[in-house]
Amino acid sequence: MTWDRLAPLLGEAFGQTAYMVLITLAVGGFLGLAIGLGLYLTRPGNLLANRLVFAVLNLAVNVVRPVPFIIFLVALGPLTRAVIGRTIGIEAFTFAMCFMASFVFARLVEQNLVTIDPGVVEAARAMGASPFRIVRTVLVPEALAPLILGYTFLFVGVLDMSAIGGYLGAGGLGDLAIVHGYRQYDWAVTAVVVVIIVLIVQLVQWLGNSLARRALRR
Amino acid sequence: MSSIISFREATKVFPAPRGRGREVRAVDGVSLDVREGEIFGVIGYSGAGKSTLVRLVNALETVTSGDVVVDGVSLASLGEARLRPVRAGIGMVFQQFNLLSSRTVAGNVAYPLEVAGWTRAQRDARVAELLEFVGIADKAGAYPSTLSGGQKQRVGIARALATNPRILLADEATSALDPETTQDVLALLQRVNRELGITVVVITHEMDVVRSICHRVAVMEHGRVVEVGEAYQVFSAPAHDVTRRFVATALRDRPSPAVLERLRTRHTGRIVTVGVDEVAGSSALITRVLREHGVDGTVVYGGITEVAERPYGSLTLELVGDAGAVEEAVVALRAVTLVDDHGRADR
Numbered sequence: 001m002t003w004d005r006l007a008p009l010l011g012e013a014f015g016q017t018a019y020m021v022l023i024t025l026a027v028g029g030f031l032g033l034a035i036g037l038g039l040y041l042t043r044p045g046n047l048l049a050n051r052l053v054f055a056v057l058n059l060a061v062n063v064v065r066p067v068p069f070i071i072f073l074v075a076l077g078p079l080t081r082a083v084i085g086r087t088i089g090i091e092a093f094t095f096a097m098c099f100m101a102s103f104v105f106a107r108l109v110e111q112n113l114v115t116i117d118p119g120v121v122e123a124a125r126a127m128g129a130s131p132f133r134i135v136r137t138v139l140v141p142e143a144l145a146p147l148i149l150g151y152t153f154l155f156v157g158v159l160d161m162s163a164i165g166g167y168l169g170a171g172g173l174g175d176l177a178i179v180h181g182y183r184q185y186d187w188a189v190t191a192v193v194v195v196i197i198v199l200i201v202q203l204v205q206w207l208g209n210s211l212a213r214r215a216l217r218r
Numbered sequence: 219m220s221s222i223i224s225f226r227e228a229t230k231v232f233p234a235p236r237g238r239g240r241e242v243r244a245v246d247g248v249s250l251d252v253r254e255g256e257i258f259g260v261i262g263y264s265g266a267g268k269s270t271l272v273r274l275v276n277a278l279e280t281v282t283s284g285d286v287v288v289d290g291v292s293l294a295s296l297g298e299a300r301l302r303p304v305r306a307g308i309g310m311v312f313q314q315f316n317l318l319s320s321r322t323v324a325g326n327v328a329y330p331l332e333v334a335g336w337t338r339a340q341r342d343a344r345v346a347e348l349l350e351f352v353g354i355a356d357k358a359g360a361y362p363s364t365l366s367g368g369q370k371q372r373v374g375i376a377r378a379l380a381t382n383p384r385i386l387l388a389d390e391a392t393s394a395l396d397p398e399t400t401q402d403v404l405a406l407l408q409r410v411n412r413e414l415g416i417t418v419v420v421i422t423h424e425m426d427v428v429r430s431i432c433h434r435v436a437v438m439e440h441g442r443v444v445e446v447g448e449a450y451q452v453f454s455a456p457a458h459d460v461t462r463r464f465v466a467t468a469l470r471d472r473p474s475p476a477v478l479e480r481l482r483t484r485h486t487g488r489i490v491t492v493g494v495d496e497v498a499g500s501s502a503l504i505t506r507v508l509r510e511h512g513v514d515g516t517v518v519y520g521g522i523t524e525v526a527e528r529p530y531g532s533l534t535l536e537l538v539g540d541a542g543a544v545e546e547a548v549v550a551l552r553a554v555t556l557v558d559d560h561g562r563a564d565r
Binding site: 137 | 276278299302303304305306307308310312314316317318319320321329330332333334377381
C-alpha cells in the first residue's frame with residue numbers, strides 16, 4: 001500500500017483508537033478509583049468496614065477481571081444492548097472497555113492503598129477528620145505516585161484491549177493492522193502500526209514515570 | 219485539682235479473629251483519674267493495654283463497657299460523628315510520628331487547622347508560631363523524609379498542639395528516638411505542660427521517661443492498672459512486682475548479688491547500702507554521722523538521680539574503723555535513713 005492511501009486510513013484509525021482509549025481512561029479511571037476506594041474502605045478493620053459491601057465488590061472484581069476480553073465482549077452483550085442500544089460499533093465496544101477497565105483499575109487502586117501506613121490514617125482520625133476528608137487529603141495524596149504508575153499501566157492495558165476493536169466493528173489501529181497488514185500480507189502496514197503504538201506507549205510511560213517521580217516525596 | 223480524664227470501669231474487648239483464638243480484653247475494668255495540668259504516665263510492657271487505654275481517651279477506640287469522661291463529656295454515649303469534635307480537641311503524638319509524606323512540615327502542622335476550618339491566613343500565622351515553639355521554624359518547607367527522628371517528632375508535637383488542645387496524648391513518643399533526642403523531646407513535652415498548661419498523658423515502656431517528667435504514674439499489666447500514685451512514691455516504695463522490675467530498669471544504684479560478691483573481694487570493711495532521698499539521708503547527713511563516730515566511709519557503688527525532680531538513689535559504702543564504732547555508726551545511720559547491711563566478708 002502506498003503512503004498516499006495509507007495516510008488517511010491511519011488518520012481515521014488513530015482517531016478511533018484515541019476515542020476508545022481516552023473515554024475508557026476517563027470512565028475507567030473514575031469508576032476504578034471509586035470501586036478501589038470502596039474495596040479499601042470497607043475491608044474489615046478499615047474506616048467504613050462493611051463485610052457485605054466488601055464481599056460484593058471483591059467478588060465482582062474477581063469475576064470480571066480474569067475473563068479474557070474477547071469473551072467478556074460477548075458475555076456483556078445483553079447489558080451493552082440495554083445501555084447503548086446495540087451490541088456492535090465503537091460505542092458498544094467502548095462501553096465494554098470502560099466496564100473491564102474499571103474493575104482492572106479498582107484492584108490496582110486497592111493494592112496501592114493498602115501500602116499506606118495505617119498510622120497516618122489513624123493520625124488524621126485523631127485530628128477529627130471525617131472519612132471523606134481522609135480519602136481526599138490522606139489516602140489519595142499519600143498513594144499518588146503508585147496511583148499514577150497504576151494509571152499508566154492501565155493506559156497500556158486499555159490500548160491493548162482496543163486492538164480487537166475490529167471484532168465489533170469499532171475500527172482503530174489494531175483493526176487496521178489486522179485487516180490491511182495481516183489479512184492482505186502487507187507487512188509495511190503492520191510495521192507502521194506497531195511503530196506508532198510502541199511510540200505512544202513509550203511516550204505515556206515516560207510521562208507517567210516523571211509525574212510519579214514528582215509526586216514521590218520520599 | 220479536678221480530673222480532666224476519668225476512666226470508669228472502662229473495658230475494651232477485641233473479638234477473636236474469625237474462627238480461632240480468643241477474644242482479647244485489652245483494657246479490663248480500669249478506673250482512673252487524670253488531673254488537670256499534670257503529666258500522667260502509663261507504663262507497662264508491650265501488650266499490657268496501655269496503647270488501647272490512651273485511644274479510649276480520644277475515642278479512636280470505644281469502650282465495650284464502662285465509660286470514659288473527658289472534660290465532662292461522657293464518650294460512651296456519643297456516636298462517631300459527635301466524637302470527631304472531641305478528637306479535634308485532644309492532641310496526639312505517635313511513636314512512628316505518622317506524618318503525611320506528601321506534605322511539607324508546614325502542611326502537616328496546618329492539617330488539623332484545615333479540619334477545624336481555620337482560614338488560610340489564620341493557619342499560616344498559627345503554623346509559624348508553632349514551628350517557632352518547637353524549634354524547627356527553619357524546616358517549614360521541608361518534606362518529612364528529609365528530617366531526623368527528633369525533628370519529625372517536633373513536627374508531630376507542633377501538629378498535636380495546633381488547635382490549642384487541653385489534653386496531649388503521647389503514645390511512646392520517644393521510643394523510636396536515640397537517648398539524647400529522647401531528652402530533648404521530653405523537655406519539650408515538659409514545656410508544653412508548664413508553659414501552655416496542657417495536661418499530658420504519656421504512654422511508655424521506659425521507666426526513665428516516667429522518672430524524668432511524670433508527676434503521677436499508673437502501672438499496667440494484662441489490661442489492668444496494678445498500681446497508681448505519685449511518681450516519687452511509686453519509685454521509692456513500689457508495691458507491685460511489675461513496678462519493681464520497672465524501677466530496677468531505671469535505677470541501677472543498688473548492687474546485685476554478683477556485684478556485691480566482687481565488692482567483697484576488693485573491700486575488706488563492712489559494706490552497707492544507705493538510701494538517699496528527699497526526706498531521709500542526704501549525703502551530707504550520712505557523712506556527718508560517720509565523722510561523729512570516727513568511721514571512714516568510702517563510696518564503692520551507687521548513684522543519686524532525680525525522680526519527679528526530687529533526689530533519689532542510694533550509696534553503697536565501705537565502713538572502716540574500730541568494730542564497735544562501726545556498729546554504732548550503722549545504728550545511727552538506721553535512725554536517719556534505710557540501711558541495707560551487707561556485713562563483712564568472712565575471713
